[in-house]
Structures are given as structure tokens and as C-alpha cells.
Amino acid sequence: MAQGWGLGALINLNHYGHYLQWHVFSISVANLLVIIVMIATFVAALVAPFPGRRNRKGPQ
Amino acid sequence: MSTDIDRQWTSRLRRSVVAKLPPDKLLPDTQPAYVASWIYVFGVTTMAALGVVIATGCILALDGPQWWHSSSLGHFVNSLHLWSVEIFFFAMVIHLWGKFAMAAWRGGRSLTWVTGAITFMVSILTAFTGYVSQTNFDSQWIATQAKDGINSTGGGAFFNVLNLGQMLMWHIVLLPIGAVLLTVLHVVMVRVKGVVPPIVETVELSA
Numbered sequence A: 001m002a003q004g005w006g007l008g009a010l011i012n013l014n015h016y017g018h019y020l021q022w023h024v025f026s027i028s029v030a031n032l033l034v035i036i037v038m039i040a041t042f043v044a045a046l047v048a049p050f051p052g053r054r055n056r057k058g059p060q
Numbered sequence B: 001m002s003t004d005i006d007r008q009w010t011s012r013l014r015r016s017v018v019a020k021l022p023p024d025k026l027l028p029d030t031q032p033a034y035v036a037s038w039i040y041v042f043g044v045t046t047m048a049a050l051g052v053v054i055a056t057g058c059i060l061a062l063d064g065p066q067w068w069h070s071s072s073l074g075h076f077v078n079s080l081h082l083w084s085v086e087i088f089f090f091a092m093v094i095h096l097w098g099k100f101a102m103a104a105w106r107g108g109r110s111l112t113w114v115t116g117a118i119t120f121m122v123s124i125l126t127a128f129t130g131y132v133s134q135t136n137f138d139s140q141w142i143a144t145q146a147k148d149g150i151n152s153t154g155g156g157a158f159f160n161v162l163n164l165g166q167m168l169m170w171h172i173v174l175l176p177i178g179a180v181l182l183t184v185l186h187v188v189m190v191r192v193k194g195v196v197p198p199i200v201e202t203v204e205l206s207a
């Protein structure tokens, strides 16, 4: 079974999802991680320097 | 004096299209300096992901609604389809956050914002109909859960999530056509209006 599934074995996904629960709020760890990565990407897009920005000239 | 030829609808349409969107505005050579930021990359990332979603979806359509469960090529294309959808939504939501933070609907750009927002909703519907079109136990489970919700609204009388044929048609014909047309209109609006200037600049101009 493991043969040909080398990439999938990087993280073992062959189990039920993990969930976090706080009162009526429930979220899977996978979804929470994606949201955290999205927020991190958004912040990085705002602060990371854009290549070639210095010598670029706008039309005005 | 206008001639008959000037008045015919092809001439009038051509003149108004060229006036609204001349070729150098449709495909500009340069952009204002503030566009050199990573936040402007997410619109085109969303578009690129949408392209892969549609291309892989077309491959999945080639051999009917089940073959991808029983072939390694099918698994591969199915995975490409799913993961490009993940990138599509990931990029689209960051794009939305960026445009929200810039208040990018300013200066007569409301149609750009609204077409974006409607594309978002149409994409969610497309994803939902995709989930119930998988032809596996997962899709059966999702459909039997969803029917209770949609039946409680009365919508189930027309939109029957247990009807695989109907869901598949919506998923691979109606909704993708809607999403693509809306995306085209959205991007054409961006070109017509030009990229929105930074907030400080508008405040200075109007002061």
C-alpha cells in the first residue's frame, strides 16, 4: 500500500480529523491551519518587498 | 452628418467599445508605482487557479461521472481539480481582504466590487454542487445532510441536491459559465476603470 504513496506519507492523513471545540464553536485543526496560513500570507503580501520595485517607474 | 453606415449597430457598438476600452487600456504596458506590491498578485493567482480548475474539470468530464475513482490518471486529475480549487479560494479570499482594505470600490468601481462579490457566491455554489457530484459516499452523505437545510427553505422543490444529474449539470455547465462570464466582466471593469489610487492620494485630491 505504501508503495507509490511517498508524497502522501509526508503527513499521515489516514485517520479521523482533529477538532477543536469551544462552547458552540467547533473547527477542524485542518481548517484552522488554513485560516492561519491565509492570514500569514495576507500580512506577508503587505510587508514583503516586491522584486524590482526600486527601479520601476509608474506612468505618472 | 452621420451616414447609414455610421448608424448601423455594428459601427455604434465598435465606437462605444473602443471609446470605453481602447487597446492600450485593455492591455497596458505600465501600471502606477503602487501596483508593485504582492497584494496585487492575488487577483491574477485566482484567475490562473480558475484556469486550471476548468482545464482539469474538462478532463474529468471526458469519460463520464465515475471513471476518476478507478484509474490512477483519474485520481491524479481529480486531485489537480480539488487542489486548484483550494488555491482558487485561498487566493480569492486574500484578494478580497486586500481590496476591502484598499476600499477598492471607490471612484465608480462599485461594479468591479459587486461582480467580485457575486463571483465569490457563485464559486461557493459551484463548490457545493461539486461536493455532491463526487459520486462516492462522501457526496451521498453531504447531499443527505444538505437536503434538510434546503428543503426547510422550500428551495428543494426546484433545486434537488439528491438529484445527481441536476447537481452535475449545475456544477459542470451552468455555474462555471456564470463564474467565467462574471470573471471576464470583473477584469474588464478593472481595465476600464484603471487600478484604484491609494486612499491618501484621493484624500489629498479632494481636499
Ligand code: HEM
Residues within 6 Å of the ligand: B039, B040, B041, B042, B043, B044, B046, B047, B050, B092, B095, B096, B099, B104, B105, B109, B112, B113, B114, B115, B116, B117, B119, B120, B183, B186, B187, B190, B193, B194, B195, B196
Ligand atoms: C473569480 C474570482 C476573482 C477573480 C478571478 C478576480 C480577478 C481580479 C483581477 C485579475 C484584478 C486586477 C488585479 C488585482 O488588483 O489583483 C481584480 C481587481 C479587483 N477585484 Fe477581483 N477577482 C475575483 C474576485 C473578487 C472578489 C470576491 C472581490 C470582492 C468582493 C473582488 C474585488 C476586486 C476589486 C474591487 C478590484 C479592483 C481593484 C482596483 O481597482 O485597484 N474580486 N480582480
